[in-house]
Amino acid sequence: xxxxxxxxxxxxxxxxxxxxxxxxxxxxxxxxxxxxxxxxxxxxxxxxxxxxxxxxxxxxxxxxxxxxxxxxxxxxxxxxxxxxxxxxxxxxxxxxxxxxxxxxxxxxxxxxxxxxxxxxxxxxxxxxxxxxxxxxxxxxxxxxxxxxxxxxxxxxxxxxxxxxxxxxxxxxxxxxxxxxxxxxxxxxxxxxxxxxxxxxxxxxxxxxxxxxxxxxxxxxxxxxxxxxxxxxxxxxxxxxxxxxxxxxxxxxxxxxxxxxx
Ligand code: MG
Numbered sequence: 001x002x003x004x005x006x007x008x009x010x011x012x013x014x015x016x017x018x019x020x021x022x023x024x025x026x027x028x029x030x031x032x033x034x035x036x037x038x039x040x041x042x043x044x045x046x047x048x049x050x051x052x053x054x055x056x057x058x059x060x061x062x063x064x065x066x067x068x069x070x071x072x073x074x075x076x077x078x079x080x081x082x083x084x085x086x087x088x089x090x091x092x093x094x095x096x097x098x099x100x101x102x103x104x105x106x107x108x109x110x111x112x113x114x115x116x117x118x119x120x121x122x123x124x125x126x127x128x129x130x131x132x133x134x135x136x137x138x139x140x141x142x143x144x145x146x147x148x149x150x151x152x153x154x155x156x157x158x159x160x161x162x163x164x165x166x167x168x169x170x171x172x173x174x175x176x177x178x179x180x181x182x183x184x185x186x187x188x189x190x191x192x193x194x195x196x197x198x199x200x201x202x203x204x205x206x207x208x209x210x211x212x213x214x215x216x217x218x219x220x221x222x223x224x225x226x227x228x229x230x231x232x233x234x235x236x237x238x239x240x241x242x243x244x245x246x247x248x249x250x251x252x253x254x255x256x257x258x259x260x261x
Contacts, residue, residue: 002174002182004200009107009176010241013202016109017239017250019053019102023072024113024253031115033092037074040098041085045071048102056101056108056179066222073099073112075224080208080216080233081170082223092118095128097235101179108179110204111251114234123211124232127164131209131234134158134166138207142240142247144199152189155207159187165214170225172206175239197242202250206237 005013023044030040048055048071055071068084075083075097076090083097090096099112114128137158141150151172159166172185183195185205210216212231219226227233238254240247 002195002198002201003176004198005176005202005241010200010202012105012107013109013176013239013241013250016053016102016104016107017111017252019048019051019104020100020109020111020239021251021253022051023047023100023102024098024111024251027098027113027115031090031096031098031117033090033118036087036089037076037083037085037096038087040074041070041072044100053102053104056103056110057099060179068223071100073097075099075235077232078227078230080167080210080225080227081235082225084221084223090117093120093124095120095124095232095234097233099235099237106177108175108177109239109251110175110179110237111239111253112206112235112237113253114236127209127211127232127234130159130162130164131207132236134207134209135205135236135238138205139238139240139247139249142197142203142205142242144197144242144244146197147192147194148183148185148197149189149193150191151205152186152194153191156188159207159209165210165212167208167210167216168214169216170206170208172204172237174202175204176202199243201242202239203242204237204239206235208235209233
């Protein structure tokens with residue numbers, strides 16, 4: 001069932017979201033050629049805990065034989081989402097997607113960005129711009145009275161009209177006391193369809209874009225999702241509060257750089 005949040009709950013989600021946003025903003029400094037994804041993960045976890053948060057991805061889902069082992073997902077190049085941090089060293093020209101989740105006082109924040117490592121190709125740069133642009137096109141539709149399909153169609157239209165594809169097998173999601181709550185927010189859909197959006201809903205909108213075919217597969221590590229054709233992918237995410245009118249972004253990583261400037 002879709003939960004509407006009280007003012008007190010929303011304030012806790014703002015706190016969780018600000019922790020996530022701070023980690024992502026720091027990633028812009030930390031991500032550079034020569035650093036490992038394990039080092040990025042250590043820095044992220046340290047900052048989340050210093051701010052009074054709990055890394056929500058670590059050990060997720062509870063009871064799984066293969067729980068996620070880290071505080072962030074770090075996915076490089078053809079890796080779309082859910083990459084496991086480790087000894088891999090970032091090199092000039094890579095693109096890296098960082099997904100961060102934190103719990104503050106029982107409430108979740110979840111967001112992510114894809115960053116260039118040093119100088120990247122014009123093709124990679126454009127993929128990042130389109131994937132980030134699609135997120136803001138989606139958020140523009142995330143308002144009370146619209147439906148989930150309005151968000152999904154905005155993502156799909158924005159991405160496909162620019163020559164890329166959207167993921168089919170993974171979605172954004174409601175968020176609050178749980179990291180994943182109803183409704184799902186697909187990257188493809190039709191306007192006017194799906195659950196109605198109400199003031200007080202909190203949702204994580206994620207754009208997951210592939211330069212090639214939309215098909216993906218999961219690596220034997222049980223987590224890392226890659227493009228089936230090996231082509232580049234990118235991902236951006238915000239947790240937002242649905243209101244009458246414009247949504248409030250609860251994970252304001254864009255306040256420092258990027259499209260929000
Ligand atoms: Mg998410």
